[in-house]
Every structure is written in structure tokens, then in C-alpha cells.
Amino acid sequence: MITVQCDFDDTIVTGNVGKSLLNAFASAKWRAIENLYSTGEITVEETNRREFALLNVTKQTIEDHVFETAELRPGFPEFLEHCTSTGLNFSVVSNGVDLYIEPALRSLFLSTAQLHSAHGKITENGISISYLDPYGIDCQDAFKLSWLRYFKSQGHEVIYIGDGKSDISAALEADYVIATSSLEDYFRSERLNYFEFKNFYDVRQVIDRILI
Ligand SMILES: [Mg+2]
Numbered sequence: 001m002i003t004v005q006c007d008f009d010d011t012i013v014t015g016n017v018g019k020s021l022l023n024a025f026a027s028a029k030w031r032a033i034e035n036l037y038s039t040g041e042i043t044v045e046e047t048n049r050r051e052f053a054l055l056n057v058t059k060q061t062i063e064d065h066v067f068e069t070a071e072l073r074p075g076f077p078e079f080l081e082h083c084t085s086t087g088l089n090f091s092v093v094s095n096g097v098d099l100y101i102e103p104a105l106r107s108l109f110l111s112t113a114q115l116h117s118a119h120g121k122i123t124e125n126g127i128s129i130s131y132l133d134p135y136g137i138d139c140q141d142a143f144k145l146s147w148l149r150y151f152k153s154q155g156h157e158v159i160y161i162g163d164g165k166s167d168i169s170a171a172l173e174a175d176y177v178i179a180t181s182s183l184e185d186y187f188r189s190e191r192l193n194y195f196e197f198k199n200f201y202d203v204r205q206v207i208d209r210i211l212i
Helices: 017-025 029-038 044-052 059-069 076-086 098-107 143-153 165-172 181-189 200-211
Strands: 002-006 089-097 114-123 126-130 157-162 176-179
Touching: 002 143, 017 044, 017 059, 017 089, 017 098, 029 044, 044 089, 044 114, 044 126, 059 098, 076 089, 076 200, 089 098, 089 143, 098 114, 143 157, 143 165, 157 165, 157 200, 165 176, 165 181, 176 181, 176 200
Parallel strands: 002 089, 002 157, 089 114, 157 176
Antiparallel strands: 114 126
16 A cells, blocks of 8 residues: 655645734734744644644634635645545645644545644634644654654555655655655755655656656
């Protein structure tokens, strides 16, 4: 079995929906938290826990924002269909929050995609999020890596698709890496093997080559 493990923000969609929501509706404090992540002081999971706690919005506001702003990277629906018809196990694994990822996938008629992400709950004090690893245990760190290792433990070969710093540790243990943006920069500068992509037509071509 081959699993395609794919990031969401800046990968399936061309922007970062989570940061866009924070930018539009959270207090500016979220930027200070983002700096702690950039300098490596806190994990991506802790970053999102603190940032989404600053977001006081309704479900409707989130969905409206998603429908107005989220844009798929070209070729994604066709690619997803290709995975289904060729028997590739396609799984979205994201450090983002289901409250905005689900409506994004749903609006694009992609409700069949498997999703593993933060689970968000709207409370009076912002959005409270939690990550569950593949064994149902609360996950404080390396969420994407925990899913990658799970797929590998099931005997799957894993093709990893992503764009950013939070993808690095999982991508390093994947069988194949298809990267863009800062994930690509990292693999290039470390002289590691990877394929680059700009859209999902590129991704499909790479996978067709891998599978020959
Ligand atoms: Mg990303």
C-alpha cells in the first residue's frame, strides 16, 4: 500500500487559511507567538494552541472566511480523483484546525479525503485545540511525524507532500518527498533527494514516475 501524506495550508490551498483567520479576527498578540515559533522556542502544536486561543469567532464566520478566501492549488481535485482511481491512500495530515479545513474540503466537494488535524472547539475564551496521535493519545509535539510513523508501521510506503518547516521531520522519514517553498529550500540546501512541485499536475507526474 502506498500512502500519500499531504499537508494542508500552503500545500493543498495556495495560502495559509489558519494565519489568514488569525490575521482577520484575532488580536495582534498572535504575531508575538508566531515569533516564538520562528525562533524555535515553541513547537508548532504549542504555537497553534496559543494562537487559536486568541480567536473569538463563530463557526459561521470561519466558514464565510474560508469560502471567500481559500483557493485550491491547481490540479488538486483531479489529483485526488487520480489517487482514488489508482488505489493510493490519500491522507491530509495538518497542524491546522478541523474547524476551517473541513469546510474548505467540503466546499470543494472533497469530503472523501481522510483528514488528521487539530480538533478545535469554540469556547468563550477562543478556540481550544487538541491533537490526537494515531493511537488516540494527546499529542504535544511532532503530530505529522506520528502519523508518518504510523503509516510506515502499517507497512505503507509514504510519499510526503508539503511546503514548510513543520513538514521537515516527517518528510525526512518518508520514502519520497515532493516539496515546495521552504521545505524545498531545506531539502535542496541539505542535498537530500526530493521532487519539486508548483501545482498538483506536477505532483501527479512525479508520482506516475515513482510508481513505474
Ligand atoms: Mg503548510
